[in-house]
Amino acid sequence: MAGYVVVGAQWGDEGKGKIVDVLGEKADYVVRFQGGNNAGHTVVVNGEKSILHLLPSGVLHKNAVCIIGPGVVVDPFVLLEEIDVLEKKGLPSSHIFVSDRAHLIMPYHIKLDELQEERLAGNKIGTTKRGIGPCYADKYTRIGLRVGDLIDFEAFKRKLKSTLSIKNDQITKLYNEEPFDYDAMVAQFSMIREKLMPRMMDSLSVVNEALDQDKMVLFEGAQAAMLDINYGTYPYVTSSSPTSAGVCAGAGVSPMKLDKIIGVVKAYSTRVGEGPFVSELLNEEGEKLRAIGHEYGATTGRPRRCGWLDLNVVKHAARINGLTDLVITKIDVLSAFDEIKVCVGYEIDGQRYDTIPASVEMIAAAKPIYEIFPGWQSDITQIRTFEELPENCRAYLKRIEEFTNTRISLVSVGPDRENNILIHEI
Template sequence: MSGYVVVGTQWGDEGKGKIVDVLGEKVDYVVRFQGGNNAGHTVIANGEKTVLHLLPSGVLHKQAKCIIGPGVVVDPFVLLEEIKVLEDRGIDTSHIFLSDCAHLIMPYHIKLDELQEERKGDKKIGTTKRGIGPCYADKYTRIGIRVGDLVDWNIFKEKLADTLAIKNEQIVKLYDKEPYEYDELLEKFRDVREKLLPRIIDSVVEVNKALDEHKFVLFEGAQAAMLDINYGTYPYVTSSSPTSAGVCEGAGVSPKKLDRIVGIVKAYSTRVGEGPFVTELFDEDGETIRNKGNEFGATTGRPRRCGWLDMNVVRHAAIINGLTDLVITKIDILSGFKKLPICVGYDIDGVMYESIPASLEKVYRAKPVYEVLDGWDEDISTVRSYEELPENCKKYLKRIEELAKTRISIVSVGPDRTHNIYINDIISK
């Protein structure tokens, strides 16, 4: 088969966007399969930075047809703005399409996201307040509005009227806020409809046909395993499944059609928002990592929580995703540290865990069990072959492979698409 998947193995922000861009040069399709504009994928090519939220990270490669899949929730205003930004830079966007099955994030979803977070106070989830959760909730309670509903304007008007009545009742009665005006919302979406109609396709048929014809399809996830709605640190998770299993549901393909599943691992750990973080650092080392790694959210600008590499987390991702390959990113940020602790297990009430307990209370009580490796001083950002890496850097990488039981195929040593060391081919044409 010729289906390839890129997923995050930690809490997101591992550098998936860069790797999808790198691999995107070799593929015919890039398909985003879940999440929404709560994601922030950064691509740096020829020194120019592109931050994407909804668009697949292969968008800079004209030969790759970029599809926003059925499992994505789409804020149409954000999507059109992202497209405009690219077009203003002279980038052709005619290869961007979206599934008729994807759900639309409506203005009332964003408002409800904000109101729900405010109401929770100290118990807030730490969402990006982009309306992602409320949109997925409407999807599963079967009152959502899909991209395909824009095709028949009468159907869209009817669905908007029905759902808006429910949402306005919530906004007024639960939160004592002003309701949305139906005619005003309808007018906003009239313009959106005209702009999106040429891009709406039956992506399930097209993607499966491409795979059957042995074209190369790269599936891109947002967020990561520890934010998975089923297997992350619930309830401090996203509202979808950013795992390889999510590809099947979110893109409409059989697991038999997935050839390689590539897990992106940041050489240390970061997290945004609330929730447990066993290896989190509150000292000078944590601050150094944050500043050297520019660990601030591409979507929100929030400073990320930083800590040492947690291999319980990576092992968890390897198991639930069935990873075939690892890509290690940002290892250049660790240059200069004399010692590099790797978390190899959790001590919870005197019991050693080499997995992630489902109980959030247990994870909060967990103490990291560290294995300490020697660091290196050399600047490795210009290194382009594995043999040239410092010996201690090689040992660090080797230990990751051993603990994850998965081979490393690419090592990223800088932010640009050229800053890579290739060890094993992931996509071979």
């Protein structure tokens, strides 16, 4: 079996889309296992940029069957729009499918997400307001609607009527906003149904049978370890588990079928939205990282907060994911600095911490403990072997391996599909 997992080892935006695209060339299946269109994966092929929010990043490889898995929450309007964009580019879409067990993001989820963020005001989470959290909430309170519910449309309408009455009560009584019209929503989803029906799949059976037949299945996560609902900086987290454990629940496969767990690490740190960020740079260095790295959210366009690499965070990700390999991205951005810092621990109230505390207040109070590395200040984008990298760059990478006790198998030295240094076969 060849079950490959690609996950983020920081706060997201590490470059997972590019790595899934690179690995997707030899994949038979690419499966998204959690999250929704709050993700933003950028793939660059021959200089042309494609930004994907819901579709798996392997979608640009027509030979890989691309599946949106049971653990994903699906905005059907976004899904169909992304497929339409691909088709207008002359790219195939017949290999794109969605699990019948995936939950549907409904218009009221998006509205409630917006209203809840506004109500929280100074204590807002910083969501993308795409309805992700409210949809997962309905899933776990067992009033959600699934893609497969559209098959029996009369049953779908009954379920919608029941849930919509609850949501309209919240919208009108709690927020004093206009309710959604049931008949209009039924009409909307009648059209959605016709377009989604050919793409519905029993992915549970398909994916497991593929693994049993020694097919290569690439599982793609959105967000990252520090945004995990259980192990991130709660409550400033996403509503699902973007870790390797999330694959088992979100795609319906046994952990015994996962062979490679690849953690993607940006060579420095970025974060979008609210929450503590120990190595954040609120100075010219942070602005320089943002400008050179083009650090703006693919989904929201928001400027990302930037800082030095936090190895405490990467070690945390390696532990909870059981990483077998690391991929380092955007190391070419650091070529602009004559001195580079790496956070290797936290000081909180005079005490050193080499792990991530559960308390968000403790993390917010932490001061970074840095190691300082000399820069290399040379263009490395055309380098294709580890040995050709500047000595200072190699030392930086070796420190990451040593600290996390995880080997680096690939280094990305530029945005395009070809800008890579393969160190170990993955």
